[in-house]
Amino acid sequence: MNKDIRNLSDRIEAVFPKMVQLRREFHQAPELSFHEEKTPARVAEILQALGLKVRTKVGGRGVVAVLEGGKPGRTVALRADMDALPIQDEKVCDYRSKVPGVMHACGHDGHTAALLGVAEILAGMREDIAGRFVLLFQHAEELVPGGAQEMIADNALDGVDAIYGVHLWTPFPYGVVGLRAGTLMAAADSFRIEVIGKGGHGGLPHKTTDAIVIASHLIVNLQSIISRQVDPLQSGVISVGHINGGQAFNVIAERCTIEGTVRSFDQEVRQFIKQQMERVIEQTCQMYGAQFELKYGWGYPPVVNDSSETTRMAAMARRIVGDDNVWEIPPLMTGEDFSYYLQKVPGCFAMVGAGNEEKGFIYPHHHPHFDFDERVMKTAAELLIRSGLGYLSADSPEVTVGNLYR
Ligand SMILES: [Zn+2]
Ligand SMILES: [Zn+2]
Structure with missing residues (x-):
């Protein structure tokens, strides 16, 4: 297993072009909250092709894929959201939205593409995984009452011991991961x-x-x-x-x-x-x-991160982006229905820096010119994989040494 994790960056590099291609595909065909049809269908198709056990229409429009590892163990969930916003895409680029008045202006296209990349990588190391991954592709994060509650009510978290999620975040530069134990979001x-x-x-x-x-x-x-x-x-x-x-x-x-x-x-x-x-x-x-x-x-209620799982995720983030680039951030005034998962199982939600001034990725989320540095999908995927595998192996010495923030 250690050998596999050592090869992780190579595996991620190998699927990165596919993540970019999928992200741009989703970006051009955004779907509003509670109206997701083509996106979940495409997600399910990709997951099925990878040989995962896939359940569709979970809680309405969500997709849940289960990846059984080759050895017994605990169950860890990773989550991405799939919905877009009622905003006119005003960017000039060849992958801009083709749907008038609808746009992926929050980066959920990137979340979905990154988690599909994660699925492919994990499927390739299945025999070495001790435990089970549950991949949650959630509909309707942007619109209350949100898809998380519906998916939970439809048993999406059954048997899950811990959960991790990320949000691509343009206010932070690419190469930074921000998180905090306790209340992260309003x-x-x-x-x-x-x-x-x-x-x-x-x-x-x-x-x-x-x-x-x-x-x-x-x-x-x-x-x-x-x-x-x-x-x-x-x-x-x-x-x-x-x-x-x-x-x-x-x-x-x-x-x-x-x-x-x-x-x-x-x-x-x-x-x-x-x-x-x-x-x-x-x-x-x-x-x-x-x-x-x-x-x-x-x-949505506040997003409250579990302190041990935050320590674990911070430790994993430090391996990926280096000590100085893992920031303990103040709480954010944005909301997220990831909070409902965290009310059920311990876990952590982290913000992964996606901004890049030189490339012009300077616009905040929900802005008609919003776009992000696509390399962030690699950081997101690696962070989710390392946190999940770290939880399942549960032998990482890092998580026992207390607070790992600088
Ligand atoms: Zn949003
Ligand atoms: Zn969002």
Whole structure:
């Protein structure tokens, strides 16, 4: 087995062109959350050709492949997500999205291609593996309630002892791996507020209740919750990302809708922010004599990494990118439904640097110009393989020496 792991970089180099080809294939044919059809079908086809036991339509649209090692042992899961976003691809390159208004702007195409590469490599060393790999290709990460819960409900984690996952991450340069024990990512909630006033003539405001003016006050007042109500040593975010009201320049709007997101790391802070929002919305609307409707959407819980598994993954990352390039990072305000897996089994989720200024991969995730350094798929694949094999062999001396961060 050691010999095989020593050859791992060669094996990864050998499948890298295929990963790039698959990534670009997925990139050109992105599918929205809960609408994945061709992607899971293609994934299943590739996994079946590798001789893995494949189950499709798991939890709706997910694919689960089981790779039985040649020797008995524990079971480790690796996860990739497959969905794209409702964003128009504005990049100029020959593999840009061919689907108007839909784009792989988060790198899930890279996750899927990298895990397919992992499948091929593991299939080639099957006899030496003591235990079992469960490869989870998840649908609908980007849209609450998400595919993870559905796949778990459909037994995707049955028999699984530990899980690892990665996210390609352009805010970090290629060659870096960022992770942390404990809370890595925020709880991500959403809200929609409809302010209901009384419409009328733009020249006769005294006869109306101007929903746009009230919504404007509301947006400003909501900002004071984080800055003035939440303990400064705690943290949270309230962001309004969408506002819609009115039809014509000289008509006072009867209704105005505000939509946004709330991020937090702590369950108590999460509850508190929601309570304060209700108070601010109610009292702001009352002050101007308007009604309102609030829809608060509880999103994914925080991503909480297991400390031993984080130590293991950090140790593996150091072998791949070197000591100085494994960063212990502060928690991120993004959300991920990988959190649901981590509620069931211990594991770790890591951010793998995918940015490259020289090559122009400088755009954040969910940006219409988003793209990443494709070499990151090699780092991702190697990190997943090493973490999984490290768990199954469970004899890595590194994991017993405590904290391995620098
Ligand atoms: Zn995303
Ligand atoms: Zn993502």
